Amino acid sequence: MPKVLYITAHPNDETQSYSMAVGKVFIDTYKEVNPNDDIVHIDLYKENIPHIDTDVFSGWGKLQSGKGFEELSSEEKAKVGRLNELSEQFMSGDKYIFVTPLWNFSFPPVMKAYIDSIAVAGKTFKYTEQGPVGLLTNKKALHIQARGGVYSEGPAANMEMGHRFLHIIMHFFGVPSFEGLFVEGHNAMPDKAQEIKENAIARAKDLAHTF
DSSP states (O other): OOEEEEEEOOSSOTTTOHHHHHHHHHHHHHHHHOTTSEEEEEETTTSOOOOOOHHHHHHHHHHHTTOOGGGSOHHHHHHHHHHHHHHHHHHHOSEEEEEEEOBTTBOOHHHHHHHHHHOOBTTTEEEETTEEEESOTTOEEEEEEEESSOOSSSGGGGGOOHHHHHHHHHHHTTOSEEEEEEEEOTTTOGGGHHHHHHHHHHHHHHHHTTO
């Protein structure tokens, strides 16, 4: 039974957020099409995601020097242990759906903290003499992103960094299939906002049948 991680990074729900609204339609449709899949919702705004700080570096350093986990301080244990849980959970997934808004040309900082927690050598990638090699070669991923402006074309296309970052990191992890579903222009063209949203929802329903 495939395991699907539905990873959302938005403080608002589907009634206030375009990305969350489209994401909900996608995952609800996906559930209907794939009733036996194991779907896990990871709401990054409700999860404990430690930042990589002095405690984490200190804990990692102790473990790498040969010390046991029980020799870490309480702060080191809590943070290092939680980061390990997050990376193990991500590795257990077969499909990933990321749902984010475009904030300041990227995504909410909680998403970067999450990516930092799963970018672990020996788990999602490894170092070789030929350079880093991704280890998640049998996975697939989708990014649903709402953009108030239009970033798929024109001068603004080079300013979007959230989807491009996820594309790069998924490629780095070896994920062979990474798609994007974008809701864009609703703030720039408020008179067309509902139409833009409805079109994105229609695309989400279609994509859910093939993802």
